[in-house]
Amino acid sequence: MRLTTLLVSGVTLMAASFGPAAYAQPGGRQAALMPLPAAMTTGTGQLLVDGGFTVALAGPADPHLEVAAHILIQRLGAKTGQFLAGAPVAGVKATLTLTVTGVSATVPAPREDESYTLKVTPTGASITAATSIGINRGIATFAQLVANGPQGWAVPVVTIHDQPRFPWRGLLLDVSRHFMPVATVERTIDLMQAVKLNVLHWHLADNQGFRVESKVFPKLHQLGSDGDFYTQDQVRAVIRYAADRGIRVVPEFDMPGHTTAWLVGYPELASQPGPFAIERHWGVFDPALDPTREETYQFLDRLVGEMTSLFPDPYFHIGGDEVNGEQWKATPAVQAYMTAHGLKDTAALQALFTTRVQAIVAAHGKHAIGWDEIMDGDMPKDVAVQSWRDAESLKKAALAGHAGILSAPYYLDLNWPAGRHYAADPMPDNLPAGLESLILGGEACAWSERLSPENLDIRLWPRAAVVAEKLWSPRAMTGDGAAMYARLDAVARDLASAGSRHESAGAAMLARVAGPAGVDALLPLAQAVQPLQDYRRSALRPDAVQSTPLNRLVDAVPAESGQARAFGLAVEHFLANPKDVQARAAVWRPLMVWAQGDTLLGPHVAATPLLAELAGPSAKLARLADAGMAAAEALHTGKPMVDRAGREKAVADAADAGAELEFAILPAVARLVKVAP
Numbered sequence: 001m002r003l004t005t006l007l008v009s010g011v012t013l014m015a016a017s018f019g020p021a022a023y024a025q026p027g028g029r030q031a032a033l034m035p036l037p038a039a040m041t042t043g044t045g046q047l048l049v050d051g052g053f054t055v056a057l058a059g060p061a062d063p064h065l066e067v068a069a070h071i072l073i074q075r076l077g078a079k080t081g082q083f084l085a086g087a088p089v090a091g092v093k094a095t096l097t098l099t100v101t102g103v104s105a106t107v108p109a110p111r112e113d114e115s116y117t118l119k120v121t122p123t124g125a126s127i128t129a130a131t132s133i134g135i136n137r138g139i140a141t142f143a144q145l146v147a148n149g150p151q152g153w154a155v156p157v158v159t160i161h162d163q164p165r166f167p168w169r170g171l172l173l174d175v176s177r178h179f180m181p182v183a184t185v186e187r188t189i190d191l192m193q194a195v196k197l198n199v200l201h202w203h204l205a206d207n208q209g210f211r212v213e214s215k216v217f218p219k220l221h222q223l224g225s226d227g228d229f230y231t232q233d234q235v236r237a238v239i240r241y242a243a244d245r246g247i248r249v250v251p252e253f254d255m256p257g258h259t260t261a262w263l264v265g266y267p268e269l270a271s272q273p274g275p276f277a278i279e280r281h282w283g284v285f286d287p288a289l290d291p292t293r294e295e296t297y298q299f300l301d302r303l304v305g306e307m308t309s310l311f312p313d314p315y316f317h318i319g320g321d322e323v324n325g326e327q328w329k330a331t332p333a334v335q336a337y338m339t340a341h342g343l344k345d346t347a348a349l350q351a352l353f354t355t356r357v358q359a360i361v362a363a364h365g366k367h368a369i370g371w372d373e374i375m376d377g378d379m380p381k382d383v384a385v386q387s388w389r390d391a392e393s394l395k396k397a398a399l400a401g402h403a404g405i406l407s408a409p410y411y412l413d414l415n416w417p418a419g420r421h422y423a424a425d426p427m428p429d430n431l432p433a434g435l436e437s438l439i440l441g442g443e444a445c446a447w448s449e450r451l452s453p454e455n456l457d458i459r460l461w462p463r464a465a466v467v468a469e470k471l472w473s474p475r476a477m478t479g480d481g482a483a484m485y486a487r488l489d490a491v492a493r494d495l496a497s498a499g500s501r502h503e504s505a506g507a508a509m510l511a512r513v514a515g516p517a518g519v520d521a522l523l524p525l526a527q528a529v530q531p532l533q534d535y536r537r538s539a540l541r542p543d544a545v546q547s548t549p550l551n552r553l554v555d556a557v558p559a560e561s562g563q564a565r566a567f568g569l570a571v572e573h574f575l576a577n578p579k580d581v582q583a584r585a586a587v588w589r590p591l592m593v594w595a596q597g598d599t600l601l602g603p604h605v606a607a608t609p610l611l612a613e614l615a616g617p618s619a620k621l622a623r624l625a626d627a628g629m630a631a632a633e634a635l636h637t638g639k640p641m642v643d644r645a646g647r648e649k650a651v652a653d654a655a656d657a658g659a660e661l662e663f664a665i666l667p668a669v670a671r672l673v674k675v676a677p
Helices: 003-007 063-080 132-145 182-194 219-223 232-244 260-265 294-310 332-340 346-363 372-376 392-399 418-423 456-460 463-472 481-497 502-517 519-528 536-540 562-576 581-604 615-637 644-653 666-675
Strands: 039-048 055-058 096-100 116-121 124-129 147-149 152-162 168-174 199-206 248-253 315-319 367-371 384-387 404-406 439-446 529-531 661-663
Touching: 039 116, 055 063, 063 096, 063 132, 063 182, 063 232, 063 481, 096 132, 116 132, 124 132, 132 152, 132 182, 132 481, 168 182, 168 463, 182 199, 182 232, 182 456, 182 463, 182 481, 199 260, 219 260, 232 248, 232 294, 248 294, 294 315, 294 346, 315 346, 332 346, 346 367, 346 372, 367 372, 372 384, 372 392, 384 392, 392 404, 418 463, 418 481, 439 456, 439 463, 456 463, 456 502, 463 481, 481 502, 502 519, 502 581, 519 529, 519 562, 519 581, 519 615, 562 581, 562 615, 562 666, 581 615, 615 644, 615 661, 615 666, 644 666, 661 666
Parallel strands: 055 096, 096 124, 168 199, 168 439, 199 248, 248 315, 315 367, 367 384, 384 404, 404 439
Antiparallel strands: 039 152, 116 124, 116 152, 147 152, 529 661
16 A cells, blocks of 8 residues: 555545435546535536636626635646636636625625525536625535546536535634744635635644734744744735635634743733743643733733734634633732632632733724633623533533634544544534524634644644534534545545645655655554544653654654554454455455564664654554454454464553554454454
8 A cells, every 4th residue: 555545634435425415426426525515406417627617707896706716726727737727717708607796895704694606517607605705615615526537627517505504613723832834824724715614713822932923012922932923914914815715813812821921021920920931841831910910901901902903803812721820829919819809719810800801802892702711700791702621611601691612522633533523513402592693613723732834734634624514514414424434535635636735744754754664664554553642642741842843653644544444444344244255355454464564664663763662563563463363364264263362462552552652443453352252
């Protein structure tokens, strides 16, 4: 199996059915759309997308519409490898006409009309929408529909009427822990547009860095960023770039905790004296802004005023999470203030702080939004809540009259499988009637303790597309996880043509890790493993946030092994048909590759430190695969498995793969060994 097969997406095409929105593509293949459209009917025939493909614009003049047309032309050129017309045409019959009935605003607003109608006939196509925002959603669908067939690149005859289920479909990009250059941010926006995500939640300040130029308080970025920050002109450029793609930009400046980088330049803001240094480690830290001093709020008033004028979106994120209160508890002046004001604990003190900050944000014409900890106080109803600890907090917020956004099940950096994200729905169960409109939607989160510009796309894509579908498509259409996986492989390839580097970056990183061993020697291990899930990596190495390179095998492999998932499905089929020769072969073949992998990699593990840490995992994989082969043979022949104790020990030993990896094939092999005669 070649490298490109391994790294296509972290998932493998295993089914022929594509769920409720499936239909024939050119050449008889199935088409894959993600998100699924709300309503679609198919016809007979196709529209060719060849070198004569042209785009025309109709309706009121709108600069965003012109950019949308260019985006589509560029995407189709990248996908098909053809040279297409470089600009929209006028006055002639075009292949595709983009029609708007109104002009979009300079930047998108919440609850924009994002609906569109796409019609394709054998002689032409049209996308119609209220503004360029709906056109952006329609061209995302059109680009996914393009496929290669016997007559070349084409789009099937189809009519789609589509609109989103939720108005807030976000992606949080943390640029504080590891800074992401403007080009990386813009590429992320491009890929968001490709799957109809519409809010970039830009996490700009944390313990590890303050990433925006402040002309009012310049020491924030001068001393708190290691020199990696966005100028205000760059911020404006990113906002314009996102607006052209129908995407809002919501900034976050987390407070009162997560502010160590602020305190490097302005230690007087803290409740205890400095000096302070940028944090290089993982964890929750004690320093926090002093909520008892008026000077703190005077500072925040000026800073919030500067930043709200820079970011036009009506929402302004103030964070509010993970304030442990330890510094407040250790400060006599703070304790005296709490006593004087009848504040029973530090949670009550934080509630007072949040109320004050919310008023500052409102005075500057914005709606505050914060993590679910802010509900501990008596918040005004126009404060929105982002639920990160659990889905129940979203329901609690709605019951209290707050608009809410769900993120708890959508943390992409925790390396959960796409199916786990897909199983979670933003709408709380048993929510009283009339409160549904308070559920704005959700956000996938990409916290960057273990993300860099190099491996960002490996962690985000294609799994973020699964979250996008949950937030866009009707709930009744998103319950089939198997059908989702069947589409996801094609969507991953489409995202690669749209600019994602989840394939190319993974290939380059694997080649670096392999070094003198060569990539082929590393592939068996790379196919069988995936990164540790949840926060286990950070718990093992809390110092490895900004001080350790993200260049190991654990950083290069997808969050979900496609080969392992395919193997698990093969094992299920085999256990239902253990005497079937083909079913046995489907299980045996990958096990043989994994069992022999150590003979390829083992001789090279001393060559470099990157390989040295893989000696243990490689040897454990060989023993695990050998146990699986023995179990499969026993099940197939009906004879007792040889050396059961040894096989069971191999399975037990594989529970700790090492190198911050886990064996993705372990559950399926363990099942084989358990049921073997």
